[in-house]
Amino acid sequence: MTIRVIQWATGGVGRAAIAGIVDHPELELVGCWVHSKEKAGLDAGEIAEIGPVGVTATQDAAALIASEADCVLYSPVVANPKEVAQILRSGKNVVTPLGWFYPFASGGVPELEEACEAGGVTLHGTGIHPGGITERFPIVLSALSRAVTHIRAEEWSDIRTYDAPQVVGDVMLFGKTPEEAAASPMIQMLGRGFNQSLDMVAKALGVTLDAEKQTRHEVSVATAPIDSPIGPILPGRVAAQRFTWEGTVDGHVFVTARTNWFMGDRNLDPAWTFGSEGERFEIEITGDPSLKTTFHGLHPDSVAEGLRRNKGVVATGIHCVSAVPATVAAASGIRTYLDMPAYGGKAAPHLIGRTSQ
Numbered sequence: 002m003t004i005r006v007i008q009w010a011t012g013g014v015g016r017a018a019i020a021g022i023v024d025h026p027e028l029e030l031v032g033c034w035v036h037s038k039e040k041a042g043l044d045a046g047e048i049a050e051i052g053p054v055g056v057t058a059t060q061d062a063a064a065l066i067a068s069e070a071d072c073v074l075y076s077p078v079v080a081n082p083k084e085v086a087q088i089l090r091s092g093k094n095v096v097t098p099l100g101w102f103y104p105f106a107s108g109g110v111p112e113l114e115e116a117c118e119a120g121g122v123t124l125h126g127t128g129i130h131p132g133g134i135t136e137r138f139p140i141v142l143s144a145l146s147r148a149v150t151h152i153r154a155e156e157w158s159d160i161r162t163y164d165a166p167q168v169v170g171d172v173m174l175f176g177k178t179p180e181e182a183a184a185s186p187m188i189q190m191l192g193r194g195f196n197q198s199l200d201m202v203a204k205a206l207g208v209t210l211d212a213e214k215q216t217r218h219e220v221s222v223a224t225a226p227i228d229s230p231i232g233p234i235l236p237g238r239v240a241a242q243r244f245t246w247e248g249t250v251d252g253h254v255f256v257t258a259r260t261n262w263f264m265g266d267r268n269l270d271p272a273w274t275f276g277s278e279g280e281r282f283e284i285e286i287t288g289d290p291s292l293k294t295t296f297h298g299l300h301p302d303s304v305a306e307g308l309r310r311n312k313g314v315v316a317t318g319i320h321c322v323s324a325v326p327a328t329v330a331a332a333s334g335i336r337t338y339l340d341m342p343a344y345g346g347k348a349a350p351h352l353i354g355r356t357s358q
């Protein structure tokens with residue numbers, strides 16, 4: 002049976018998801034919500050640059066909530082838990098990269114569980130980091146090791162490819178003084194997601210983390226003007242930031258999630274670099290044996306390409322699409338990777354042998 006999906010917002014994640022839904026043999030795109038007035042009335046396929054698909058984008062959330070569909074892929078810029086609850090209560094499953102990866106220590110869970118029960122549906126949070134690299138893949142890899150004592154998931158990304166100048170300048174506080182950046186709300190904002198990943202890893206591996214997570218925010222400043230999408234970053238101003246979240250057991254670090262976000266890796270003090278491996282994600286399991294996995298291919302080949310279509314954002318959208326059948330099949334409630342069967346992507350049989358390997 003075909004699963005009917007509504008795409009909620011058409012930013013980078015949403016546009017990739019539309020292409021993924023249309024391609025997926027078990028899914029059908031039946032609706033599309035947009036925030037922007039200019040996109041209302043356009044064909045969702047045209048917004049996603051894949052050609053018309055016969056679904057008209059609308060700003061009318063109530064009409065979409067009242068419509069017949071099995072699942073909403075929810076990817077607006079900020080989450081509105083009341084809206085998510087309304088969607089769930091209407092009998093539509095929700096897959097989203099905005100949170101709820103493993104939310105049981107955070108607020109608002111009973112209300113959403115109640116909405117899931119009322120609608121007989123499931124809420125599932127997934128993505129890339131958090132929502133994949135931080136917990137789904139480390140948990141799978143850890144099955145190869147005994148006596149695990151530490152798990153690390155870490156990202157190195159060139160933030161010049163992040164096409165959200167207001168967020169980069171006014172929220173992340175790039176280009177500001179180190180003193181101003183120290184007040185960045187990012188460590189708390191991002192921590193809401195990453196701390197859930199730490200909890201999931203701990204639960205899967207059978208340890209109880211200390212109540213307080215450890216967090217660290219470090220910055221590096223420009224030593225010469227650095228060109229960036231928010232204008233030149235002047236010497237002495239913040240040009241690279243590193244955020245770390247750690248879960249400890251009796252005060253000893255057991256699980257680490259870290260992002261290294263740089264405006265390039267030249268003219269920085271301290272002289273942080275991407276190193277010889279470049280932009281990447283890493284997962285490291287310390288145990289017997291210890292393992293390290295590096296993910297390449299989730300970063301754009303150039304700043305210009307990343308600003309047009311960012312592969313990490315595309316992967317986030319597709320991870321959500323891949324999760325839809327398992328989410329729809331799951332028992333009602335908030336369901337995480339610990340409840341779901343292993344699922345993968347979908348082949349394109351008509352392209353096999355026709356693309357370079």
Ligand SMILES: NC(=O)c1ccc[n+]([C@@H]2O[C@H](COP(=O)([O-])OP(=O)(O)OC[C@H]3O[C@@H](n4cnc5c(N)ncnc54)[C@H](OP(=O)(O)O)[C@@H]3O)[C@@H](O)[C@H]2O)c1
Binds near residue numbers: 037038079313
């Ligand atoms: N977990 C992960 O690994 C992961 C990875 C990437 C992104 N994310 C999250 O996923 C979300 C979407 O990312 P994205 O890259 O697609 O973001 P984006 O390109 O900034 O797009 C978000 C979309 O949200 C809509 N929007 C704008 N202002 C809004 C408002 N005030 N209220 C409601 N909707 C509004 C717009 O939709 P229309 O254009 O349709 O009008 C916009 O295109 C973000 O919250 C991001 O943090 C998570």
